[in-house]
Amino acid sequence: MQLVTFGDLIWMTSAAFLTFCIFSFLFRDNPFYRFAEHLTVGVSAGYWIAILYHTSLTDLWLEPLGASFKALGHPEGSIIAKIGVILLNLTPGLLGLLMFSRFFSKTSWISRWSIAFYLGISCGVELPLFLQSFVVRQVAANMIDPRAIFSVMGADLTVLFNYGNSTLLFWQGFGQLIILVGSMCGLAYFYFSAEHKGFMGGAAKIGIWILMLGFGATFGYTVMSRISLLIGRFNYLIGWVSAIGDYFRI
Amino acid sequence: MTQAFWHKIMDIDRRWIYLVIGIVTFVPMLRYIGMPVQITSEVKSVYDRIESLQPGTIVMVPMEFDPATAAELQPMSRAILRHCFSRNLKVLSTAFMIDGVVLIENDLKVIAAEYGKVYGKDYVYLGYKPYMEVVLLNMGENFRKPFPKDYYGNKLDDLPMMKGVNNYSNLACIVNVNGTSGADFWINYANGRYGAPLALGVTAVMATDYYAFLQSKQIFGLIGGLKGAAEYEKLIGRNKDIANRSMDAVSVAHVFIILFIIIGNIAFFATGREKRI
Amino acid sequence: MKREVPLAIVFICGTFMAFQYFVPHYISAAIYQNALNWTIIVGIFTLVVGIGSLVDLHYDRIRFRKDSWKYSIVTLVSLVLMTVIGLSSPNAIQNPRGLFMMIYFYVLSPVIATMFALLAFFIASAAFRAFRARNVLASLLLLSAMIVMLGRIPIGDMLTGWLPEGLRFSDIARYILDYPNTAAKRAIYIGVGLGVAATSLKIILGIERTWLGGGQ
Numbered sequence: 001m002q003l004v005t006f007g008d009l010i011w012m013t014s015a016a017f018l019t020f021c022i023f024s025f026l027f028r029d030n031p032f033y034r035f036a037e038h039l040t041v042g043v044s045a046g047y048w049i050a051i052l053y054h055t056s057l058t059d060l061w062l063e064p065l066g067a068s069f070k071a072l073g074h075p076e077g078s079i080i081a082k083i084g085v086i087l088l089n090l091t092p093g094l095l096g097l098l099m100f101s102r103f104f105s106k107t108s109w110i111s112r113w114s115i116a117f118y119l120g121i122s123c124g125v126e127l128p129l130f131l132q133s134f135v136v137r138q139v140a141a142n143m144i145d146p147r148a149i150f151s152v153m154g155a156d157l158t159v160l161f162n163y164g165n166s167t168l169l170f171w172q173g174f175g176q177l178i179i180l181v182g183s184m185c186g187l188a189y190f191y192f193s194a195e196h197k198g199f200m201g202g203a204a205k206i207g208i209w210i211l212m213l214g215f216g217a218t219f220g221y222t223v224m225s226r227i228s229l230l231i232g233r234f235n236y237l238i239g240w241v242s243a244i245g246d247y248f249r250i
Numbered sequence: 251m252t253q254a255f256w257h258k259i260m261d262i263d264r265r266w267i268y269l270v271i272g273i274v275t276f277v278p279m280l281r282y283i284g285m286p287v288q289i290t291s292e293v294k295s296v297y298d299r300i301e302s303l304q305p306g307t308i309v310m311v312p313m314e315f316d317p318a319t320a321a322e323l324q325p326m327s328r329a330i331l332r333h334c335f336s337r338n339l340k341v342l343s344t345a346f347m348i349d350g351v352v353l354i355e356n357d358l359k360v361i362a363a364e365y366g367k368v369y370g371k372d373y374v375y376l377g378y379k380p381y382m383e384v385v386l387l388n389m390g391e392n393f394r395k396p397f398p399k400d401y402y403g404n405k406l407d408d409l410p411m412m413k414g415v416n417n418y419s420n421l422a423c424i425v426n427v428n429g430t431s432g433a434d435f436w437i438n439y440a441n442g443r444y445g446a447p448l449a450l451g452v453t454a455v456m457a458t459d460y461y462a463f464l465q466s467k468q469i470f471g472l473i474g475g476l477k478g479a480a481e482y483e484k485l486i487g488r489n490k491d492i493a494n495r496s497m498d499a500v501s502v503a504h505v506f507i508i509l510f511i512i513i514g515n516i517a518f519f520a521t522g523r524e525k526r527i
Numbered sequence: 528m529k530r531e532v533p534l535a536i537v538f539i540c541g542t543f544m545a546f547q548y549f550v551p552h553y554i555s556a557a558i559y560q561n562a563l564n565w566t567i568i569v570g571i572f573t574l575v576v577g578i579g580s581l582v583d584l585h586y587d588r589i590r591f592r593k594d595s596w597k598y599s600i601v602t603l604v605s606l607v608l609m610t611v612i613g614l615s616s617p618n619a620i621q622n623p624r625g626l627f628m629m630i631y632f633y634v635l636s637p638v639i640a641t642m643f644a645l646l647a648f649f650i651a652s653a654a655f656r657a658f659r660a661r662n663v664l665a666s667l668l669l670l671s672a673m674i675v676m677l678g679r680i681p682i683g684d685m686l687t688g689w690l691p692e693g694l695r696f697s698d699i700a701r702y703i704l705d706y707p708n709t710a711a712k713r714a715i716y717i718g719v720g721l722g723v724a725a726t727s728l729k730i731i732l733g734i735e736r737t738w739l740g741g742g743q
Contacts, residue, residue, distance in 0.1 A: 011629055015637040022641035026268045026648055038598040040638040042605030044349070045578045047635060050613020050627065051348055052571050054620050055378045059399045061568050092565035096572030103579065109529040112739055114569050116533035117540055119738060121566045123727035124544025125387060126438075130727075133442035133468065134720025138713050141466030168693050175706035179465065182707060186714025207714065212664050214711025216671025217703050218458045221475065223650055223676055225322060225454035227275060227503040228476040230647035231496045232321025233640055234276050264652040271651040285681030288697055317636040318643040349639065352620065352631050359623075381570040388563040395560050396567060402621060443548070461704055462713040477679050501680040503647075508673050510655040515669075518659050 004243045016240045019233060061096075065089040144180045149173045182210035256520040259513065267510065274506045278498040284489070285498055292464055293481040296425060296449045296471030297333070303422050305338035308415060310424040310446075312436075313357075314382070316349035319429030319453050325493035326451045326479035327354075327427040328361055333486045335365035340411050341373040342421065344397075346382035346432060355401060369402075370409040377401030383435045390444040392416050418446035423470070427451040433460065437468055451478065476500060534733045541731030582606065671707075675700045 004012075021036035068085045071077070095117055101110040156170035188200060189207030196204040300309065311330055315323040334341050341362075345354040355375055362373050369375075376397045379385045388396040393416065394406050406412045414420065424446050426436045433450050441448040447470055450460055454475025463469045473482055477500070479493035488494075540562070547559045585599035612627050613619050619627045660666040677683035678700020687695040729735035 011633040015633040018634065018638050019641045022638060022645065025645065027265065034595065034598050035601060036638050037642075038595075038601045039605050040635060040642075041581070042602035043609045043630060043635045044639075045581055045602075045606045046609025046611075046613060047627075047631060048348055048574065049578060049610045050620055051351055051378060052380065052574060053614060054617070055351065055401065056380060056567070056571050059403075060379070060396075060564065060571075063398075088561070092568035093572075095565070096569045099569070099572045099576045100579070102576060103583070108740075112529070112533040113536060114573075115738060116536035118566055118569050118573070119730060120537040120540025121544055121562055122383065123537070123730045124541035124547075125383070127541075127545045127724055127727040127731070128548045129438045129442050130720045130723040133438040134716045134723070137442070137466050137468055138462060138717050138720070141462075142713060171693065171702070175702060178706040179710045179713070182710030183713040183717070186711055187717060190714065190718050208664060209667060210707050211711045211714070212667040213671045213703055213707035214458065216668040217675045217700075217708040218455070219668065220672040220675030220679070220700075221454040221458050223504060223507050223654075223672075224475050224477060224500060224679060226647040226650045227500055227507075228322045228454065228496065229318070229640070229644045230272075230275050230503075231279065231476070231499050233637075233644040234279055234499075235321075235492065235496070236637065236640075238279065260656075262655075264656070267652045267655055268648040271648055275647070285685070287681060288684060290701070317639040320636075320640060321644075349635075352628060353636065355621075356623065356628075356632075379567055380574055381567055384563045384566045384570070388560060388567075391556065391560050395564060403617070458704065458708050459712050459716075461709045462716055465705070465709050465713075497681060501682040504676050504680050505682060507651055507654045508676060510651060511658050511669065511673065514655040514658065515660050 004247045006247070009243060009247050012240050012243055016237060019237065061089070061093050065093065142180060142183050144176050146177070146180065149176045149180070153177075178210070181206070186210055253521060256517040259517045260521060271503065271506060275499050275503045278502045279496070282490070282495050283498045284494070285501055287477070287480045287484050287494060287497055289481050289485060290478075292461075292472040292474075293478050294471075294485065296330075296451075296473055297482065297485045299423055299447075299449065299470060300330075300333050300337060300339070300425070303337065303339055306340065307422040308340045308342055308411070308420065309334050310342045310344075310418075310421045311427065312344040312346065312424065313354045313427045314345065314347040314350065314432050315354075315427060315429035316347050317353065318349075320350070320353060322453045322476050322479065323427050323429050323451065324353075324357065325476065325491065325496075326473055326482060328357060329479060329482040329486055329488065329491070329493070330425055330427065330451065330473075331358065331361045332364070332488070333482070335362060335367055335372070336486070339422075342376070342393075342411075342415070343373065344376045344385075345378050346385065347430060348378055348380070351378040351401075370404065371411055374406075374409055374411050375401045382432050383439065386435055386439040387443070390417055390440065390446075418444045421446065423447040423449065425449045425451065425471075427473075429453050429456075431456075437463055441468055449473070454478075530736075530739055533739060534736070538731055538733060541727070545731070578606075671703055675703055678703075 018036050018039075021032040024030055025033040065086075068082070068089045071082050071085065072079075095114045098114045099111050101107040150173070153170045153173035156168075156173070185203045185205075185207035187207070188203035189196075189211065191200075191204075194200050303309065311327070311334065313323070313327050315327070331341065341358075343354070343358055345351045355377075358373065358375055359369075362369070367373055376393070377400060379396050385396045393412070397406060399405055400409065418424070418440060424436070424440060426433060426448065428436070428450060429452070433452055433456065436448055436450070440446045448468070449471035450463075450469050451473035452460060452475075454477070457472065457474025457478070460469060460472050464472050473479065476493050476496055480497050483489065483491045483493050544559070544562065547555050582603065585602050587593070588596045588599040589603070609627075609630060612630070619625060622628060658669060660669050674696060677686070678696040678698075683696035683700070687697075692698065726735065730738065
């Protein structure tokens with residue numbers, strides 16, 4: 001059993017106090033909740049600055065830049081190459097610093113260059129990859145041979161009609177049919193360039209039924225997710241009470 | 251029961267509902283009953299894949315969760331790490347969610363110590379870099395580009411485990427524990443562009459979204475929420491760990507939520523559908 | 528100049544990155560890797576700008592004594608303190624017993640976790656007050672939700688364990704997840720993929736310009 005020190009107990013109690021401050025919002029908005037909320041916003045921002053500095057800024061920019069300036073003092077290598085390396089290391093930092101021009105209305109347009117750089121890179125990277133993973137691969141996986149589905153369903157039905165034990169393959173085959181047809185009908189529902197009438201209307205209707213089943217499943221899982229978060233906090237509070245008991249040997 | 255009664259039910263102060271749900275969630279946590287947890291095939295796939303790996307193989311277990319999603323994902327990540335370390339697999343980890351960097355580092359250290367694992371030889375923690383979609387792409391070329399050093403400031407080439415390990419092609423698989431939409435980037439970039447075998451451990455909210463990728467074999471396994479964590483704990487023989495112990499409370503709370511839905515709907519119809527929210 | 532240069536940057540960077548996917552040449556790969564690294568560095572500063580905006584907002588509130596200005600003092604003081612503690616030494620973020628870690632584990636972490644834990648209460652309240660089977664579609668959604676909820680917890684199998692295989696809550700829940708849910712999410716993801724590709728193309732080609740913001 002881990003020994004709890006008095007210092008640990010104070011920290012744990014402060015965490016429990018803040019937990020209750022947040023829970024107090026369930027009764028109504030109050031100064032304790034507001035205090036905890038604003039404290040967290042400030043602490044979180046300070047935490048972000050520290051983590052960004054230690055994990056990212058130093059080893060990706062400051063250290064390479066420092067090394068490239070130091071290299072100027074070494075006799076090996078051409079000066080042009082060394083200046084090129086310095087510029088290569090300096091440029092992203094300058095682009096980043098340009099972002100701060102947003103705080104001044106007269107020069108805020110300069111930050112567009114940095115945003116343009118980031119946006120261009122992200123969009124260029126996303127274009128082929130999202131098409132590949134979200135469209136091509138998904139459409140390919142949907143290319144299920146209907147003949148294979150019907151033959152499996154038919155074989156199982158034959159067993160059923162002969163009072164045999166179903167291997168449930170009929171329902172698996174039917175499920176594959178749901179995927180094949182359901183995905184297309186779901187897409188038909190979201191296609192607003194054609195009126196949802198006739199064949200299109202029928203497909204859209206099946207689509208919305210399939211979507212409702214999917215959203216229902218999501219809702220069911222969402223409930224589990226939220227309850228799990230509450231259980232996490234209760235686990236902490238139980239641990240806190242145990243720690244008090246351990247410390248005072250209750 | 252009269253209409254007046256159902257009107258009263260419809261108008262009940264929501265704080266009473268909060269109190270009920272708080273009590274029904276808390277009480278089962280005081281005594282562990284141990285309701286049986288069924289294993290699903292999507293969780294077993296992840297377990298089987300790790301089980302099949304030879305000792306010394308490198309597995310990447312990137313973790314993207316923060317205190318908000320830790321209740322669901324921490325039990326899952328701990329179970330996966332325990333499984334990897336018990337099989338003497340080497341673990342490479344990152345944390346792309348800034349609020350979880352310290353949390354994940356602590357977990358990795360504590361669980362590695364349980365199995366006597368040595369940093370740099372048995373596991374490496376690369377730490378955090380912002381804009382994970384860009385970092386994922388860069389890691390596909392060479393880990394050293396976005397991570398010249400690890401979280402502790404060691405050069406990657408100085409770490410015995412990282413010798414000859416350049417990118418995803420040197421990994422057996424990736425088991426990403428993710429509480430953000432960043433899971434999409436792992437599918438698109440790590441698996442889509444570089445073909446890395448990928449499994450996901452996600453919050454329950456997100457889990458249903460990834461069945462399509464399971465069916466298309468873009469991911470080889472899926473662990474969803476606290477239930478998924480409980481299944482994994484059961485598979486590795488740790489039935490009394492936190493996810494399993496929490497399933498009793500999850501079960502009771504679910505039953506009450508369903509009762510709320512049913513009672514709410516009965517009240518809605520019994521009041522002649524007059525009350526519309 | 529103020530709009531043309533950024534649009535040109537977006538076009539050049541976007542086109543290069545899109546085509547680079549198909550070009551395995553080592554020069555292309557080298558430019559690609561460096562471009563990605565530059566993006567991360569620019570991203571770091573963007574996050575700091577976000578924090579700067581936060582400071583601006585709260586300072587403004589204190590200066591003009593706006594609503595809740597006293598709480599803004601708490602925010603700014605805690606921000607400064609945490610920054611100083613975090614930057615005070617190179618090992619500040621690694622020392623498990625250091626002040627930085629203690630504040631993270633016992634101040635930041637519990638509050639964030641509890642804020643999200645409140646959602647459990649809200650979903651219970653919503654389940655009672657808002658989830659109505661008003662029509663066939665809503666009923667279908669609720670039915671699917673309840674089956675999945677019961678199918679994924681041990682109680683569901685305890686209630687229907689006596690039924691033949693395939694008819695228990697866990698089996699039906701698994702069926703819903705594997706088939707209709709997969710179909711629904713597939714349709715959504717295909718739509719998302721096409722949408723992302725279309726939006727990316729519009730941004731690269733300069734058709735979509737809202738990111739430039741207002742003004743000249």
